[in-house]
Amino acid sequence: MSTVQVPSTKLDCRGDGSPEFSRRWGFIGAGKMATALIRGMIRDGTPIDAISASDPHPPARASLATATGIRTHDSNLDVVKNSDVVVLAVKPQTMADVLAELRSAITRDHLVVSVAAGVTLATLSAGLGADRRLARAMPNTPALVGEGAAAYCLGPASVEGDEAIVATCLEAVGKAFRVPEAQLDAVTGLSGSGPAFVYIMIEALADGGVRVGLPRETALALAAQTVLGPAKMVLEPGQHPGYRKDQVASPAGTTIAGLHALERGGVRAALMDAVEAAYRRSVELAALASKAEKAG
Numbered sequence: 001m002s003t004v005q006v007p008s009t010k011l012d013c014r015g016d017g018s019p020e021f022s023r024r025w026g027f028i029g030a031g032k033m034a035t036a037l038i039r040g041m042i043r044d045g046t047p048i049d050a051i052s053a054s055d056p057h058p059p060a061r062a063s064l065a066t067a068t069g070i071r072t073h074d075s076n077l078d079v080v081k082n083s084d085v086v087v088l089a090v091k092p093q094t095m096a097d098v099l100a101e102l103r104s105a106i107t108r109d110h111l112v113v114s115v116a117a118g119v120t121l122a123t124l125s126a127g128l129g130a131d132r133r134l135a136r137a138m139p140n141t142p143a144l145v146g147e148g149a150a151a152y153c154l155g156p157a158s159v160e161g162d163e164a165i166v167a168t169c170l171e172a173v174g175k176a177f178r179v180p181e182a183q184l185d186a187v188t189g190l191s192g193s194g195p196a197f198v199y200i201m202i203e204a205l206a207d208g209g210v211r212v213g214l215p216r217e218t219a220l221a222l223a224a225q226t227v228l229g230p231a232k233m234v235l236e237p238g239q240h241p242g243y244r245k246d247q248v249a250s251p252a253g254t255t256i257a258g259l260h261a262l263e264r265g266g267v268r269a270a271l272m273d274a275v276e277a278a279y280r281r282s283v284e285l286a287a288l289a290s291k292a293e294k295a296g
Contacts, residue, residue, distance in 0.1 A: 023050065023165070026083030028076050028098060030055035030064040033115055034089040036144040038068045040173030043146065054079040080105045085165060088114040088124075092285040095119050096295075099127025106132055111162055113137055113152075117188045118285030121155045121181055131157050135166045138187045139173070140195055148174025149191040153181040185286065189279030197274050202227055 025046070027034045030053050038051055054073040055061045061072040073079055080086055080102060090098050095116050106112060106128050113135045114124055124134050134155030142148050150170040154163055163178070170176035179187060202223045209219030234241050249256040262268075 024082060024084045025051045025087065026079035026085070027051070027053035027087045027089050028079060028102070029053070029089035029091075030057075030060040030072060031089060031091075032141060033139065034087070035064055035067055036141045036148070037087070037089070037115075037139060037173060038064070038070060040143040040146055040148065041169060042068060042070075044172035046172075052079050052082060076101055077105050080110070083110065085111045085113060088112065088116055088119075090116055092116045092118050093288065095123070096127065099124065103128055108133060108157075111135065111158075111165060113166060115139055117192060118185065118282045118288075120286055121153070123286075125155060125157075133158050133162055135162065136181065136184060137166060137170060137176075138184050138192050139170060139176075140191050142195055143170075143173035146173055149194075150174060150176045151179045151184060151187040151191070152176060153179060153184060185279050185282040188282040189275045189277075192282075193278035194275070197271060198227060 025041070027038065034053060038053070041051065042048060048069045049071070051068070052071045052073065053061070053064055054076045055064070056074065058074075061074070064070065065072045076098065086102075086106065088095070088098065095114075108131060111133045112124065112128060115137050117138065119136070121134055121136055124136070125132065128134070132155070135152055135158065136155075137150055137152040139148050139150035143150070148170070150173075152166050152170060154166070167176050167178065202220075205223035205226065206216070206220040209222060210216055214222070230241075230244065233239060233244055245259070249259060
């Protein structure tokens, strides 16, 4: 029978060889999210040799190895047996097969963190075992540059220290918030899919600059910085975006004219609809994963 190793209370997600705890990370999946998280962790100080990953597709493995320098494998089981924390970074549609493969290899010594949208703790528990230490996390790709926005929840069999592992390492690549599992689909719709919505906004602002005479390169740089600055200001305590907006919009000025155009174009409703559509798709993916698990 496996012995549960309670993680050190020292918040060491880096596996830095400390006497208290040296943590090994294994990623199942070598796609964009895994790449973003791994690069962010390495940038924050996690040793390259403390991370490994697997993927059935050779080009994905090669791309991840080139981007991060970590060891990659074609076998998921090879990664699991050499890991303390296993991150499931696979497509929701393939999760049932992955869980079936890993069930016999995952023990109570492992903390399993899923970053697959819509795959519930119940599905993970049914696939790996009811007593397994589980967590769900919904990070986003700006983790690649240390500005990720993530939320997470823990399974009922988690032990003391598991939250510190999940939270500290997500915070190494941005900001992380613990939420009830029922809210993770909403997080997926907002911050999980949200970067794509912001890229559209930046591209549109840059196009507007080009339309009124700015060189493309200058317009794009100005647009990106114009999004970055207000975002940082909104994160300051006590400053609602509506207040910030009103501070810029002078009577009969240029900004209020632009805001009028945005309202006429339904920008607010379009963004709200985008978040809701992404949320509903996350719910659909959860249903599909549950159905696949039951069919298996």
